[in-house]
Amino acid sequence: MPRVLSYKIRGLIASSRLLSTSSTSIRKMAPLTVESLNPAILKVEYAVRGELAIKAEEYRTKLKSTGHDLPFDRIISSNIGNPQQQGLDQPQITFLRQLAALMEYPALAELAPGVFPDDVAQRAKQLQAEIGSIGAYSHSQGVPLIREHVAKFIEERDGYPSDPKNIFLTAGASAGVSLLMSMLISSRDSGILIPIPQYPLYTATIAQYSGKPIPYYLDGSSDWNTSLEEIKLALEKAEKEGVKPKALVVINPGNPTGALLSEDTQIELIHICEKHELVLLADEVYQSNLHKPDTHPFTSFKKLVSQLKSSVPLVSFHSVSKGVLGECGRRGGYFECTNFSPEILALIYKMVSVGLCPPLQGQIAVDTLVRPPKAGDLSFPKWKEETDKIHAALAERTRIMADRLSKLPGVECVNSPGALYLYPKITLSSKAIAEAEKHGKQPDAFYALQLLDETGICVVPGSGFGQREGHWHYRLTCLCPGVEEYVGKLEKFHHGFIEKYGV
Amino acid sequence: MPRVLSYKIRGLIASSRLLSTSSTSIRKMAPLTVESLNPAILKVEYAVRGELAIKAEEYRTKLKSTGHDLPFDRIISSNIGNPQQQGLDQPQITFLRQLAALMEYPALAELAPGVFPDDVAQRAKQLQAEIGSIGAYSHSQGVPLIREHVAKFIEERDGYPSDPKNIFLTAGASAGVSLLMSMLISSRDSGILIPIPQYPLYTATIAQYSGKPIPYYLDGSSDWNTSLEEIKLALEKAEKEGVKPKALVVINPGNPTGALLSEDTQIELIHICEKHELVLLADEVYQSNLHKPDTHPFTSFKKLVSQLKSSVPLVSFHSVSKGVLGECGRRGGYFECTNFSPEILALIYKMVSVGLCPPLQGQIAVDTLVRPPKAGDLSFPKWKEETDKIHAALAERTRIMADRLSKLPGVECVNSPGALYLYPKITLSSKAIAEAEKHGKQPDAFYALQLLDETGICVVPGSGFGQREGHWHYRLTCLCPGVEEYVGKLEKFHHGFIEKYGV
Structure with a gap:
């Protein structure tokens, strides 16, 4: 069980340069x-x-x-x-930054002739026609056209259909994870299976929504492999303690471990979710950070769930903060729901609508994440050079x-x-x-x-x-x-x- | 009590243009x-x-x-x-859009000579020196320099000290309200006083965190005045029902009513908070949308709490989505805490750190909100013309x-x-x-x-x-x-x- 230490307060308040109110x-x-x-x-x-x-x-x-x-x-x-x-x-990706600047100040297309390659200018025009001003709230679920592009990206990545209605753009993956936790934890005995070691967003949000973490240990002696045996042990322990498992969190590629799951393991994990009626929460934000893609490729859970025709409810998270973009400050990301009923999707929509919409520049970055320049595009050579280097x-x-x-x-x-x-x-x-x-x-x-x-x-x-x-x-x-x-x-x-x- | 209707699901899911997964x-x-x-x-x-x-x-x-x-x-x-x-x-404010474009793509300063007025270019350089790339996460509480500017803005507005350590930049005011609700509602009998009519963010977040709204009615027959008598009645009713009031929400200028509180009423509200040990949550996002400033000026609660040397814990929310900027899609805002202990501030910091940071372009807009061009600046005439018109x-x-x-x-x-x-x-x-x-x-x-x-x-x-x-x-x-x-x-x-x- 991850230890929950009491929070240490440290000089956070110490360095004020202005007048302090009287204490x-x-x-x-x-x-x-x-x-x-x-x-x-x-x-x-x-x-x-x-x-x-x-x-x-x-x-x-x-x-x-x-x-x-x-x-x-x-x-x-x-x-x-x-x-x-x-x-x-880390160098900024020129294509994205040029596009973002044009979205901020569309007049630049005419004020600065020759500065923006034609494909960037075209992209900006297309997005402006759809979005209007990026100073306006968008659809709470994210700009419809950008969600279509995300769906297309997923279809091309996996070879299986994806539907924009199942996609929610978010302010980074964290916002999506927090939302899902707030919805899935229904009482104090709701448990969420998390890998140990894990990215502490999971323990933090589980604690915030008063759920119970159900830790399963990754095997440090074996390249941080995910052991199905460990998950079964964790589920047995949870049952004994009266904790009701609701979801299984998998981080692939792993954080902090950097490990990549084999397809066989992924399929087993899907079967575990089927057997125990768990929602599969797949944190796939590092899917393009692959150092040895030949021996350690990435396969999405969406692809395998589709291939198996599994009915497991799956949420897959992605982000513009990692990968080659590394655009953390923009707060952009998305999650795709698979095997979610229209009623549940409508509830998710309701919850995101309270927060109005994800930041528009985050959404623009998601569009770039899923629609990078292609071979033959004017911006492609620079894009390729920049991303290869990273x-x-x-x-x-x-x-x-x-x-x-x-x-x-x-x-x-x-x-x-x-x-x-x-x-x-x-x-x-x-x-x-x-x-x-x-x-x-x-x-x-x-x-x-x-x-x-x-x-x-x-x-x-x-x-x-x-x-x-x-x-x-x-x-x-x-x-x-x-x-x-x-x-x-x-x-x-x-x-x-x-x-x-x-x- | 505001009626909580069951949520109606409507064709949200109907209009997909791509393949749908098999049901x-x-x-x-x-x-x-x-x-x-x-x-x-x-x-x-x-x-x-x-x-x-x-x-x-x-x-x-x-x-x-x-x-x-x-x-x-x-x-x-x-x-x-x-x-x-x-x-x-609504027209975009040129100064902000030029600044935002330069923050996105700093090379523009040289690639497009003559396009950006010197004061915009200087502002961008100053912010770039502090922030680096807007693609990086900032301090979770918001860029320190921008918080200093917010504090200075508040000091100049009110004539009382403000400290950047008490200021949290947020993804719009909504994110701040939601955070405060999640912290203040400590059990199912925690009550939050809200005006009726109210902006439904309040009932939504109170419901999400399983608190109880304590409605007090505004007087529609008298320009939507806030009646202290109504608040007292609401408090009595809450006590009878075993609901423990934790905070008083005041929206000034009002949403949906557009009403402005008189200073006398504000002072009375502060006294009510003192007497009942309530946190005062002041939604002041419309503070610059004043149609009759001579007869209906805005006074911040911060000013009055300072003037009275009151010990009431106050949170004041502001946003870039309203006012003359109207930059909703950027998701920028801030809240200032007054009379909060370092321990509570550290807890707030911890909670915002889980979400990493507010969107950087939202933070840039906050900087512009609190540091607009001044008379004598190159960009001032255009700024004045644009904002006067709005x-x-x-x-x-x-x-x-x-x-x-x-x-x-x-x-x-x-x-x-x-x-x-x-x-x-x-x-x-x-x-x-x-x-x-x-x-x-x-x-x-x-x-x-x-x-x-x-x-x-x-x-x-x-x-x-x-x-x-x-x-x-x-x-x-x-x-x-x-x-x-x-x-x-x-x-x-x-x-x-x-x-x-x-x-």
């Missing part, structure tokens, strides 16, 4: 106390932006001041898959990092075939564990805090993703400007750590 | 039924995008087909305050519409001094009510459906906002391209309706 008045009356709030909120934990990330932000501020005493000159935020962040600066750099960095980290004493690191991360396992000495306890920290959080303090590299301890009792990990992204310098820092730190605390 | 497999197994879902979801209702809006969308599709038999040639979506929607086309058009349309609607038999219409709406009261004959009943509709929904069927104008019936037993209303926006034609249609329809059903 004396707060003391007069305090109707709003932590105890008066929804207790579910207190249980929510999201380590990716937790204690370490907050401390890293403090350091970042400190680095701007002259005469700081930090032993590094910049923060590397490896805690979050944010390719375009300052310091990493794919190659990520694959190369992943390989080098996994290789070098694996060679460190006490470190085991699976060479991820997909996604943006590595999840090395670290052996920690009893001395290190005792020292961590003395500081009131999980041992891997202690390791990660030391790493941050000494190198400015911010990672997320495995305790944030879940791990077997007595195992310790951390997740780091394979996004970095100079891999040699980055790995060098990790190596140097690790050697220093074991020198201090032993292996 | 036979759905019948084999149906683990996902409406009954298996979170029951709170079923109670959510959001009339602004409900039955009428869905029917209007069907008509819009039908209008595109040749040889349709509809008695109108376009849909006017007066159901939603969406100024830039197709057909209304203000004047809205005030003029509101006046004409209120005036003409008031003259219709059986219609009373307060001439709103603020916001984007009118909320006429309609007297319906017993014959009309009986006919509505025969169709299983609320009488004002019946009226609104007839209006849509005959004119293509989509409004929202008062039953979606709440009203006193036996009173009937509808809300319509004062956004329309040609006010004469629009009001003419409303008048003609009304005369026809009373001819058919009597007054």
Whole structure:
């Protein structure tokens, strides 16, 4: 069971530069106390932006001041898959940015002749004719034409029909996951099967909606394979504890593990969902982050559910934040529902309509995600060059990092075939564990805090993703400007750590 | 108590243009039924995008087909305050659109020399230096520099300090309201005081988080004044029913009423919150939509809470979707917390971090909202011309519409001094009510459906906002391209309706 740590408050409030309101008045009356709030909120934990990330932000501020005493000159935020962040600066895809600029300011097509390739200008015109101004609310489910393009993309990817009525555009995949959790968790004994390690969005939203996580362990000793046996054990345990399983979460390619499921395993997972009447929630946001596509290809669950003619209700999530676009700040994504009745789809529509609509620039990016320039298009050569470079750099960095980290004493690191991360396992000495306890920290959080303090590299301890009792990990992204310098820092730190605390 | 109607499903799913997945497999197994879902979801209702809006969308599709038999040639979506929607086309503010385009594609500054005024280019450079790429996640609370600008705007507006640490940028005001509701509703007996009529976001989110609305009635016979007596009655009733009030929602300027609170009333409301230990949730998204600013100015609750040195916890919401920007599709807004402890602020931060960050183009628009061009700036003359025109058009349309609607038999219409709406009261004959009943509709929904069927104008019936037993209303926006034609249609329809059903 993933440990739900109490949330640590850290200097979040400390760095105000303007006048602060008087705190004396707060003391007069305090109707709003932590105890008066929804207790579910207190249980929510999201380590990716937790204690370490907050401390890293403090350091970042400190680095701007002259005469700081930090032993590094910049923060590397490896805690979050944010390719375009300052310091990493993954190149922006020109086609998307040109299109987005034209959508913002259509007059540019005439004011800046020759700047925009014809195919970009045509695309903008087509979208403008459909959408009008991107300053208007769209259909709550997303612009109908863009949903048609998503359906077409899915049909071409899988070879099976897809219908725009089943597609909901969202503000990133997270918004869709949160919505589905809020709908599927019907009472306090509703359980959601989640892989361990998992992306903490799942435990966070399950906690928020007062459901129960049903953890199933991935096999770290075997490239983070999904074991059906583990799922069966988890289901048995849930039954014993009176927890009613409602859905199975699968992250493929894995986060934080980077693992890719085999089709055989996927088919077994579909059968498990059929047998136990589970909704299958397929987080497929890393579907195009494949480092070894020949040996580790991606197959969507939608394709297999269609092929098997399975009746399993499936929700597949995708996003513009990952892949080669890496457009996190835009908040764009979609989910496709399969085997959902019109009544349930109408309920989902009702819920998304309360939030009005996904951000239009996110929707534009989804359109680009599913309709990139094609061979023969004016923008294709540049697109190809830009995206090939991003794919190659990520694959190369992943390989080098996994290789070098694996060679460190006490470190085991699976060479991820997909996604943006590595999840090395670290052996920690009893001395290190005792020292961590003395500081009131999980041992891997202690390791990660030391790493941050000494190198400015911010990672997320495995305790944030879940791990077997007595195992310790951390997740780091394979996004970095100079891999040699980055790995060098990790190596140097690790050697220093074991020198201090032993292996 | 606002009536919670069961949600009507309407042809939402009907108009697919692509292949539909086979429905036979759905019948084999149906683990996902409406009954298996979170029951709170079923109670959510959001009339602004409900039955009428869905029917209007069907008509819009039908209008595109040749040889349709509809008695109108376009849909006017007066159901939603969406100024830039197709057909209304409120002009876009050039300064914001130029800035947004440069943020999307910074190379434009050099590729299109002379297109961007210097002050726009400078603003873009400053924001780029702070943010980097808008394709990156920002701080979950919003870009720190933009929060500083918001704080400065509030300080200048109110004459009291504001602190960026208390400010959270959001994906529109709705996202902030939903978040606060999810935190404040701690159990099924948690009550939230809401005005009736209200913006249905409030009843929707209270239902979603299983709280209890505590309705207090606004006085339609007196320009929709907020009556303290009504609030006291509502509190007494709640106490009798075992409902624990947690917060008071005030919408100022009002939605759907357009009313503006007097400072005296605001002060009384603050005292009520003090006495009953309520959090004050101030929806102030229409603060700059003032049609008679001399007689009906806007005063923020923040200013009065500061002036009174009150310890009432206050959340004030603002948005880029309304005002003169009308940039709904961007999903930008903010809320400011006053008298919140660092612990509660840290909990809010944790919750927003699960959603990663608000859309960056929404944040850019917030920056423009709080830092418009000033006199002397290169872009100021155009900005002034554009915004003056929008203000004047809205005030003029509101006046004409209120005036003409008031003259219709059986219609009373307060001439709103603020916001984007009118909320006429309609007297319906017993014959009309009986006919509505025969169709299983609320009488004002019946009226609104007839209006849509005959004119293509989509409004929202008062039953979606709440009203006193036996009173009937509808809300319509004062956004329309040609006010004469629009009001003419409303008048003609009304005369026809009373001819058919009597007054």
